[in-house]
Amino acid sequence: MKLEQIIKERRSIKRFKDQPVPLETIQSLLETSTWAPNHKMTQPWRFVVVHGDSRVKLAEATQAFMAGKEKDPSKKKEAGQRGYNKLNGVPMFVTVIMEENPNLMTREEDYAATSALIQNFSLLAWEQGIGMIWETYGMIHSQEFREALGVKPGEKIVGSLHVGYPDMIPTPRPRTPIDELLTIMD
Secondary structure (H helix, E strand, O other), rough: OOHHHHHOOEEEEEEEEEOOHHHHHHHHHHHHHHOOOOOHHOOOEEEEEEEHHHHHHHHHHHHHHHHOOOHHHHHHHHHHHHHHHHHOOOEEEEEEEEOOOOHHHHHHHHHHHHHHHHHHHHHHHHEEEEEEEEEOOOHHOHHHHHHHHOOOOOEEEEEEEEEEEEEEOOOOOOOOHHOOOOOOOO
16 A cells, blocks of 8 residues: 555544454554654653553543543443443553653654654554554543553653554545645745
């Protein structure tokens, strides 16, 4: 498959087959993904892969977060259970964590590089028939979620990647034509 085709056909996947993704495959994809452009080669990233039975720990952190967020006391348990079920149904999580450099310019460059790494991972995974969605929900800032993943002070979760074999691939959504977005200065 050509890169252009991979870019145009890749979709964010929310529903996965109940089939584990080999850890070796994910390690290989991450290894290649780290070749993202990275100014000054700070390589600020690290990864936490959660799969198998350890997914319950994340699902429980989500359950506590969602229940705590619900204002109506009669709906807290239901909200927590929805959060638990959503995360427990994902075959694998790849959490991308970035060290937050105290220098603002370096931190912004590092965030851009980490985002490029995630895009690399997404395209490489799609090429292998593996789908994902890059999530940045509010829960990634919660103490329960950070503790469940071992995120340290001075680190930022750039994305919680939900990874698995697609159960359903959504239809493409239209893009704004480039002539409406492009300014050419002569």
